[in-house]
Amino acid sequence: MILYTITINIDSEREAEFVEWMKYEYLPRVMQTGLFFEKRFFRLLQEDNGDGVNFSAQFFAESMEELEFYQQRYSGVIGEALKEKFGSQYVSFRSVLESVD
Numbered sequence: 001m002i003l004y005t006i007t008i009n010i011d012s013e014r015e016a017e018f019v020e021w022m023k024y025e026y027l028p029r030v031m032q033t034g035l036f037f038e039k040r041f042f043r044l045l046q047e048d049n050g051d052g053v054n055f056s057a058q059f060f061a062e063s064m065e066e067l068e069f070y071q072q073r074y075s076g077v078i079g080e081a082l083k084e085k086f087g088s089q090y091v092s093f094r095s096v097l098e099s100v101d
Contacts, residue, residue: 001062001098002060002061002064002066002067002097002098002099003058003059003060003061003095003096003098003099004036004058004059004061004067004070004094004095004096005056005057005058005059005094005095005096005097006056006057006058006059006092006093006094007044007054007056007093007094008054008055008056008057008082008090008091009050009051009052009053009055009090009091009092010052010053010055010086011052011086011089011090012051012052012053013089014086014089018055019043019055021085022041022057023041026057026078026081027039029081030057030059030074031059033070033073033074035061035066035067035074036059036060036061036066036070037060037062038059038060039057039058039059039060040056040057040058041055041056041057041058042055042058043055044056052090064096064098
């Protein structure tokens with residue numbers, strides 16, 4: 001199993017709008033690709049002494065091939081929607097993890 005995580009720091013003034021948009025636009029759009037079997041969305045509780053609020057969007061895939069296909073075919077287009085909506089008011093990074101149990 002592969003876990004694809006997107007960690008996003010959003011300007012605190014846009015937090016409520018961001019959560020709403022993620023829940024009803026971004027997350028469903030990623031899941032509609034059919035390449036992930038589960039999603040999770042978290043707000044990080046630990047503060048990093050920086051500005052903004054941190055969130056983690058997590059997507060579970062059966063294989064690395066499915067994730068790579070998502071990245072090649074959909075990631076750019078779906079990521080662009082995030083840029084268009086929130087511009088310079090967020091930063092993000094991605095992680096890929098493999099289950100070892």
